[in-house]
Structures are given as structure tokens and as C-alpha cells.
Amino acid sequence: MNEKTKTSDECSRRQFFTHLSITLGSIAAVMIGIPIIGSILAPIVKKPKPDWRPVGAVKNFTIGDTVKVTFVDASPLPWSGVTAETAAWLRRTQEEEFMAFSVNCAHLGCPVRWVAGAKLFMCPCHGGVYYSDGSVAAGPPPRGLYKYPVRVKNGQVEIKTSPIPITTV
Amino acid sequence: MRFLRSAWYWFDDRTGIAGALGPIAQHAVPRNSASWFYVFGSATLFAFLLQVATGVTLAFMYVPSAGEAYQSLEFITNQTTFGRIVRGMHNWGASAMILLVGIHMIRVYMTAAYKFPREMHWITGVVLLALTVVMGFTGQVVRWDQTAVWSTIVASEQAGRIPFIGAWVADFIIGGETVGGTTLSRMFAYHVFIIPALLFIFIGFHLYLVIKNGISEFPKAGEPVDPATYREKYESMVKRDGVAFWPDAAWRDMVFGFIVITTILLIAIIIGPPNLGPPPNPSNIDALPVPDWYFIFYFAFLALMPPSMETYLMVFGPLVVGLLLFMLPFISNRGERSPLRRPWAVAIVALTIASISGLWAIGISSPWSPHFHAKPLTVEIIGADSGAIYRGGMNFNEKGCLYCHTIDGHGGERGPNLSYIGDRLSTNELTWRIMNGGLNMPGFGGTLSNQELNDLVIFLKTRKKGNENTGR
């Protein structure tokens, strides 16, 4: 359009259409964006309810022994398959008392192993070592092993499902 | 033949493709940039196209479901026609891409092609580098075996160290609080939709810029870049003494690209894809997650860091490196381009290559890991088959000492070699060390009985140089 023939009226008409188009575009983007971003971020916000999982009868565990137990995590989706499994180190400390430790190293999450001879948890990744009570014995871990809630109910040992412990600053 | 010709005329008449692309293909490039130094960018592009082709092919057969992906990978590898080769090409193509991106980047830096007016070439290149690296990581994860699962956990733990938002980022990566049904689907979406889309966009932009600003001429010492005159000089040089990109310069790209593609194919046929580890079961703790080779230097870097600095280095290390790379063209976008006049640039490249390869070499043997599979000391090495020395040697095997300490070639490398410890420490010192431990050694005071401790110390005291009479 030629500069000289442009009236102030036309100018505001054009301005109006520009604003209208940009506004409509933005509203549409936000409307679509909310469900998209929301569903992508949902797993951060929506926490599964922790659950008690039986891991075996009390009588199957020997006092003093530390063994690996496997159970299903808090949010087993139908297509999770073996990936819904998690593990914990379980020790029968007394008649009716148990202790459960996370298998994830407090350093960077590698799976720690119980070395029965040495009575230590050892991490294969960077040499993190923990005493039998889960406290740091050596290596880079900034804190001790995470402990799971564990209880005895009707002669069964039950562990409460928990998230993978993430070490934050 | 005549039909083909008239079909082409029809197509070109309706689309104008020859008129649109011809000048681009034949645009003039500096004569001295038509050289073998300039083939790495295009080779990276060829490797990328190979990744697209093989990736799409794999998507025909892969099931991105946490429970079934592993079986589908086994199916691809063992049962489908050519599936093993396609998986192999996709894997080795990724390695090739990382390698070529690295070489291309070094070439661009050494010839200072990032200087005026090509700052945006470098910046889009840095974005492409980051995207390629993320592709490498997500690619290892969609190879959904035990290592993939544990690598995801380790990556989330690293993300967890980001101040304030760490825990959220970690949950975002895992897709919840535990590895499971949601994890792989997310990784798959990143690996095949989101990042490839960004790669296409940025590669397109990168190539557009190369056409727009022209390929950089091979630098001559004593011809510094001056933004005020550079464009004019470049234009007239190309007009006076340029060669047509197609085919005068492009044939080298084609030859080198052909070699790259053929090499990847041959490696895929001969070596094949990497072996799948055990299935992705987070309750299987017999795992030592090691990244693909191109991350091993970083893995070693983190392992060698003193734990007190680690959180900062893990988060700010990559951030600072990324930022520096990003800012390079703003730090200097004029002046000398020739590596002959830029000794610092040469030194930086040499130093980077040296430290990466050094870290890489250390990372391969990872001496900071306890060796759970170390061979136990034998009776010959212990030097006795009964009594205190023998019992002490057996304790060394059973109490985990062996995982970190070597004696006569058996054991791990995390702690000092104890082959001649009897020469260095007295009985008292040995006892004290074992009882109390140290920075990287647990104290065994609470776990050893007096007898076990005494036997162990007696055994260690026999570890002396020239002690052949013990039967060693």
C-alpha cells in the first residue's frame, strides 16, 4: 500500500487486524500448550501412593543375615514388565525386627552389593562403602544408604515402596 | 530414455527445481577450500542421514514398551533379515557421527572459521553438538537392557545435584519416581521425535548459513579478518578465483562420505551391534553401568574428582564448557585466522585432545572401582596352607580386602598395592590402619574378631620384597 494514500482510519484497521491475529494465535497456543506441557510434566507432580509389599514370611529370614528381596514398585503399569521390579537389602535384626536398605548407592545410584564376609555394602561404580548400619565407611557417597520402612504383619515381612532416593544439594 | 527426459522436463517445468537448486549447487567457493580439510562437515551430514535411515528402519521392528523392548531388540538382532546389520550400522553410525562432529569442530576452530561473519555457524554448530551428545545418551537408553536402566538412574542422580530443581529434573528424566513403564516411552520420544526434529531444524539452519555467507576460505597467515572489509574481499576473491561447488569441490565430499559409509557398513557386518546385556530389571543389582565410549572420559573425570567438588563440577562443569563454546565467536570474531599465528588455539586443541584421551585411557580400566571378580589369592601366593599366615590370606580373600588391594597380581586397584606392604608398615601400623580405615578405606574394627585381625596382620607382614622362600 502506498504511504500517501494511507488514511489514519486504514491504519487503525490494519493495526486492529494485526493485534487480533497475534492475540488469537497466542490464545490458541496457550490453550493447546496447557494440556501438552501438563501431561509431559505430570510424572513430576503426580506421586504414586506408597504401598506395603510383602517380601516373605518372617520365619524365612535368619537373624543377622542380610539378603536381597525383590518386590513390585509403587506404580506398576501394565506394560512395565520386569522394569516394575525393585529390590532392597533386608536384615532380620531380632525376633520381630527388620531393617531394610535401598540398593541404590547414595553417590550416583549404582546398585550396592552386600559383602557378607566383610559385613559391608560395596558399590561397584566408584568404590563407595557402607557399614552394615548403612552409614558411609569410605568413598565418595555424601550420605548413608537410604532406609526403607519395614514392618511385620500377620507373620509376613512388608516393605513400603519408595522412590529411588535422589541425592540433592 | 526419451520418456525419462520428457518426464524430467515436465517435472522441472511444473516445479522449477533445476532453476531453484542449480545456482545453489554450483555457487562458487574459494579455490583453496576445495580441499581434503573440508570434508568432515559433509561426512557428519552423511552419517546423520545414515542414522535417520537406519533409525527409521529399526522403528519398524522396535517396541518402545518398557516390558517388551528388550525382546524386540533380541528379535531385531537375531531373527530379522539384516536386522543385525541395521542395528550395527545405527550403533557405529552414532560413534562415527560423534567422532566426525569432533573432527569438524577442531578443523573449524583451528582455521578460525567461526570469525566474522560466520558467528552463527559456530553457535548453531554448538547446539548441534549438544543435540548429538543427547542423542548418544538416549540412544544407549533405548537399547533397553540392564546397563540402560542403571545408566538412566545414574543420569538422574547427576541431574539431582542441580541446585533447587534437581529432584524435579531427575523425576522428569525417569518419568516418575522409579524406573518403570513410563521411563522408556519418554526416552523413546526424545530419541526419535524431539531431538531429531531439533536436529533437522538446526542442520537446515547450519547449511543455509553456509550458503548464505559462503564457505570459509583456507586461512593464510597475515590476512586477518576485518569485519569492515571482509565480505567485500571474500566476494571478489570468490568471483575472481572461485570454483563451482558442484562438482569441483563436492567430489571430495562424496569420496570421503563414501569411505565413511562403507566403513560403517563393514564394521556393522564384521563386528555387528553391541551385545545386549541382561534384561532391564531394576532389581538385578549385578550391574556396573558404563557409558558408551564417547562418554567414558567424562565418567573418568567425575570419578577422579574429590567428592567435595563433585556436585559443582557435575552441574557447572558442562555448563561452563557449553557457555565458553557458545561465547567463542564473541570472545574473538576478528584478526588472524591461520593456526600458524594462533599458538594458543593450537595449544588449547592439543591440551583438550591430550586430556580427553588420558581420561579415556584411565576410564577404560576404571581403577576406582572395586573388582568384585578378582581372582582370590591361592595357597602358593599366600605361602602357607595352614596356620596364621594361611588364615590371614584367606581373610584377605573373604573380607573384601582383595576387591581393592592387589597382592602379586591378584585383586583390585582402588587401594595401594600390598605386595610388599611388610616392608613399609610395622605390625602396629598395620593393625591401626585395618582397625580405623582411612578416607577411601572402611575401618574393620567392628567387623573383625581379634584372631582374624591378628592373622591378617601376620599374613601382611610376610609380604616383603625378595621373599622367595615363602614359596611365591
Ligand code: FES
Ligand atoms: S555410585 Fe556408588 S560410589 Fe559412585
